[in-house]
Amino acid sequence: MxxxxxxxxxxxxxxxxxxxxxxxRTRQVWGGMALFALLVLVVFNFAFDLRVNDKVAVAPGAxxxxxxxxxxxxxxxxxAAELEHGSMDRLLICPVDRKAIYCAKLLGNMAFIGVVEIIxxxxxxxxxxxxxxxLGIIPIVLLGTLGxxxxxxxxxxxxxxxxxxxxxxxxxxxxxxxxxxxxxVRATQELVSPVGDGVPWLGLIxxxxxxxxxxxxxMFQYVVEE
Amino acid sequence: MSAQTxxxxxxxxxxxxxxxxxxxxxxxxxxxxxxxxxxxxSFSLASGKTLALLGPNGAGKTTLxxxxxTLAKPSAGEATICGFDVVADANxxxxxxxxxGHQPPVxxxxxxxxxxxxxxxxxxxxxxxxxxxxxxxRVGLRAKANxxxxxxxxxQAQRLALARGLLHHPALLLLDEPDTGLDDDAIELLHELxxxxxxxxxxxxxxxxxLERGIQQSDETLVLLGGRVVxxxxxxxxxxADLRRLYGGQAGGTL
Numbered sequence: 001m002x003x004x005x006x007x008x009x010x011x012x013x014x015x016x017x018x019x020x021x022x023x024x025r026t027r028q029v030w031g032g033m034a035l036f037a038l039l040v041l042v043v044f045n046f047a048f049d050l051r052v053n054d055k056v057a058v059a060p061g062a063x064x065x066x067x068x069x070x071x072x073x074x075x076x077x078x079x080a081a082e083l084e085h086g087s088m089d090r091l092l093i094c095p096v097d098r099k100a101i102y103c104a105k106l107l108g109n110m111a112f113i114g115v116v117e118i119i120x121x122x123x124x125x126x127x128x129x130x131x132x133x134x135l136g137i138i139p140i141v142l143l144g145t146l147g148x149x150x151x152x153x154x155x156x157x158x159x160x161x162x163x164x165x166x167x168x169x170x171x172x173x174x175x176x177x178x179x180x181x182x183x184x185v186r187a188t189q190e191l192v193s194p195v196g197d198g199v200p201w202l203g204l205i206x207x208x209x210x211x212x213x214x215x216x217x218x219m220f221q222y223v224v225e226e
Numbered sequence: 227m228s229a230q231t232x233x234x235x236x237x238x239x240x241x242x243x244x245x246x247x248x249x250x251x252x253x254x255x256x257x258x259x260x261x262x263x264x265x266x267x268s269f270s271l272a273s274g275k276t277l278a279l280l281g282p283n284g285a286g287k288t289t290l291x292x293x294x295x296t297l298a299k300p301s302a303g304e305a306t307i308c309g310f311d312v313v314a315d316a317n318x319x320x321x322x323x324x325x326x327g328h329q330p331p332v333x334x335x336x337x338x339x340x341x342x343x344x345x346x347x348x349x350x351x352x353x354x355x356x357x358x359x360x361x362x363x364r365v366g367l368r369a370k371a372n373x374x375x376x377x378x379x380x381x382q383a384q385r386l387a388l389a390r391g392l393l394h395h396p397a398l399l400l401l402d403e404p405d406t407g408l409d410d411d412a413i414e415l416l417h418e419l420x421x422x423x424x425x426x427x428x429x430x431x432x433x434x435x436x437l438e439r440g441i442q443q444s445d446e447t448l449v450l451l452g453g454r455v456v457x458x459x460x461x462x463x464x465x466x467a468d469l470r471r472l473y474g475g476q477a478g479g480t481l
Contacts, residue, residue, distance in 0.1 A: 007350045014347035022335040025374070081333065089297055090331040094348040095320035226298050 015104030033070040040066035059128040060188035074112040075152035079160040098221035109149040143205040147180030154216035248429040253303035278444035285450040287433040295325040324391030330383040334376040349394040361389035381412040401432035
């Protein structure tokens with residue numbers, strides 16, 4: 001049992017290391033995602049021409065829209081390296097638990113999105129002049145990202161087998177992540193301007209994260225195997 | 227056959243004695259939708275033997291290899307590797323086989339060495355670096371070991387693919403047209419390597435369109451036409467003329 005668990009994590013980390021290494025060499029995901037997120041924030045800033053009273057109401061939404069759009073760019077590339085020769089055979093032929101593949105891809109997506117967030121949050125704080133650079137933003141961003149990546153990784157595997165994957169992925173992912181995005185936006189609003197509406201937004205995100213993770217981890221095997 | 231043990235954190239499998247079958251397939255059938263690709267394929271292969279899987283394009287050779295490699299599931303029938311069912315015991319079977327498909331099963335943006343080390347970790351091999359070094363030298367890629375696979379020629383990538391297939395000392399090696407795109411030197415090296423491993427007890431199934439080479443380099447031959455077995459037996463009992471006759475029946479005489 002312990003040996004199996006040890007092998008599971010050894011394989012998961014090996015796949016994660018491989019994906020990060022390939023990304024550092026090709027720079028196909030990170031640069032594009034970060035630039036896209038920053039552009040969204042800047043465009044929103046100009047488009048809304050925010051006055052002081054409006055900021056708290058709309059700025060957290062702009063931040064999470066930037067994260068979601070940038071995430072979709074990265075999620076679309078989740079299985080790109082595996083599919084460069086047309087199939088996932090290279091991984092599937094290995095004696096690896098399919099949950100370990102899911103776990104590695106999920107962690108990879110979180111890392112890619114996380115880097116974008118690390119760049120975007122300080123820029124957001126400066127551009128919108130809101131006090132988001134506190135420790136309180138970490139659990140919100142972490143849990144929100146987990147929810148997006150959990151469902152996005154599964155649907156990226158589904159979409160990767162189709163020709164219209166670039167179109168299909170957002171169509172599948174956006175509706176499902178709405179509860180997590182709502183929770184994350186409201187939790188971010190509470191952080192920058194506490195109104196105390198009594199709703200445990202973080203708890204809502206956690207609940208959806210657990211559901212998304214459980215369902216996706218189980219479903220993944222049936223998606224990647226024939 | 228020399229004693230060879232395959233071990234991992236989960237299992238310790240000793241291959242079947244030479245007299246026992248490493249591969250058995252019974253009424254193996256595969257359909258994609260309503261279209262049958264393999265129909266009632268049955269055969270067995272003893273330990274240390276080499277089987278040439280021949281047939282024209284679309285005969286079902288790759289599908290049969292993919293079923294044995296656990297990459298596809300049979301619609302009917304069953305197959306076992308060293309006694310383990312390819313569906314029910316898929317993860318154990320994956321430890322017992324090496325598979326080199328049409329495309330080299332390696333990552334273009336990793337170096338040759340990184341590829342082998344990655345797959346060593348995937349198989350839980352504690353001596354991965356030593357095995358990788360040994361195999362890189364054996365396949366003649368020591369000088370290119372730290373170069374990205376993207377810079378390799380087709381032949382070099384294929385040699386790395388073979389090294390990856392042999393990395394975990396499989397009991398059964400499945401090769402899908404391993405000589406495609408290789409020059410004569412690379413084919414010679416491939417043949418040498420396989421002979422070495424066969425002497426150590428490796429069982430091999432390979433597909434090829436080089437019929438003469440296929441017969442010469444195998445102990446047994448299985449010929450598929452339209453997903454059906456039309457010949458199964460000793461390669462020594464088969465001549466090129468026989469093969470041409472078999473192919474001519476359904477492939478318009480082209481080879």
